[in-house]
Amino acid sequence: MSILCGKDTRLLCQGITGTAGSFHMEQCVKYGTRLVAGVTPGKGGGKWGEGVPLFDTVEEAVRATGADASVIFVPPPFASDAIMEAAAAGVKLIVAITEGIPILDMVRVREFLKSRPSRLVGPNCPGVITPAACKIGIMPGYIHKPGPVGVLSRSGTLTYEAVWQLTSRGIGQSTCIGIGGDPIIGTSFLDVLRLFKDDPATEAVVMIGEIGGTAEEEAARFVQAELRKPVVAFIAGRTAPPGKRMGHAGAIISGGEGGAEGKVQALRAAGVTVVDNPSEIGAAVEKLLKRP
């Protein structure tokens, strides 16, 4: 099994007619994702690629196709509205790829989602993939392989790095999730760890954190108290100077908070195997899985 998405997921794409949306939806369809609809206001009634129907609104798309997940490539000024539109239409899983959404827009989105059952992953994230079943996002499909390791990360390409190390050693993944690098995101480390805990297909977890915020510390408390599955972690940015924003809006050490050492210590204290070298993630997982 897996979490968040699988073979039965019916995906729609908001912003499918843009360059990035179009390229990545082709890749997702090739991977085997069931793409059932596209939404671009003003292009309703048309078709995308080989027969994917286009709609003007998410509501119409959901009604006509039964889509239960949406992936968003809409540009930053309109992305928060797109997320709320998907939630209002009852879409269960919303994956927002868009990078650069104003933080106060996300404050409104978060408030809007509170009273609705939709789960948002992202924004500013690579998406979610259940290997050999469903890819919702921009990750290269071929680096993945089905198996027992759940992968969660705040970063995009660093997730690919970790996944590739696993696959190269013949270790597959249950589901891989990039939760995004912004200060306000829909799904936290903690949320994903809860899902992995209840997922029988997930036997071990790889968690890739980075400087900024306190999400890793919260995750550490959950691992210690409840998870009961081995976890390997890496924290990026141990050499980053304080006060400098390292690309991600969320990756900044400020006010004595968000430093890498505190996160590493909290995770180690919770029994997590924290690797200092990012190229040793795969080997560390292999060692843990072999342990009786």
Place this chain on the structure above:
Amino acid sequence: MKIHEYQAKSLLARYGIPVLKSQVADDAAAAGAAADALGYPSVVKAQVHAGGRGKGGGIRLVKSRGEAERAANEILGRPLVTPQTGPEGKRVKRLLVEEGCAIDRELYAAVALDRRAGAPVIIASPDGGMDIEEVARQTPDRIFRVPTDPALGFLPFQARALSRRLGLSGDALPRGAAVLTGLARAFTDLDLSLAEINPLVVTREARVVALDSKVVFDDNALWRHKDAEALRDPDEEDPLEARARKADLSYIKLSGNIGCMVNGAGLAMATMDIIKLHGGAPANFLDVGGGADKARVTEAFRILLYDPKVQAVLVNIFGGIMKCDVIAEGVVAAAREVGLKVPLVVRLEGTNVERGRELLSLSGLALTAARDMEDAAKSVVAAAAGAGRP
């Protein structure tokens, strides 16, 4: 985006926050004239994007025109070193001359984002005027945090209650509340990521005044505040960082000698970490981003090679949005254009990786193709060490 104190104060004044009378001065004569006009004692303040200016001698109380001019001469045109600037300091090219005031109490007030709550939070303390992080460490119970409602904002009764907790009473109570609500409104209206007043002073006449202020804009929202762009001070930015920003690249200059070009912030940080782990020192953080094209990669290459300290370059790309063949084309074009003279180590993986590797090997460039991240880090550290030898 950070702005200067004088700019922050004029923004806050628009939200009804009282500030002292002041004038901007770019030379000693103007500073003297401003002080004369404002009366004595007045205060001459260096305008740089860094806190702790007082500790570095960048804030002077002056009692005459002569003192004002002398202070201006001592501060202007020289680097000001504060606990936040690093040892090289920041060159001062502008002063704010401000009237003096009779301070009764110094408070702290700020609005920032509370990540966990996903909403702005008002932070206030009766212990203003000092390093608030130090207050947080020593006496955390002296810092009050009031979460705001994401839909309704910071409400007037919350402001009055907080004003009360800060120990304000009588005329000062509603004045303090008005400052707090004004600050919260500025935060949301202007899409700020930080709005801070430290100290917020209560004068002997029970006025509540912003004595110093720090305002940071959310870079992601600058598109809807076109007039904010005029507040940017290009001299405060590292010239290479400014150039990178124009090309939509995320670049931060560091002190080492290994230039890095990576896609994705997390992988870029991890690349810095692994270089350090193998005994090297990164010259920069450079994330070429997701949607980079050939032109952007070429510009990224130019920027990182512009740093004269760079003695070897590591390109570490894991293609997702970014296709490896695009990176390869950019690397080849840039290396030819700039006439690359330092060793280059390239590690490619991901979308279109075969084509990317092929383009690199057909290019005839003298580069080291790395198998993986570990190999890449070791190779580039060795190359930089070799290049460093006389």
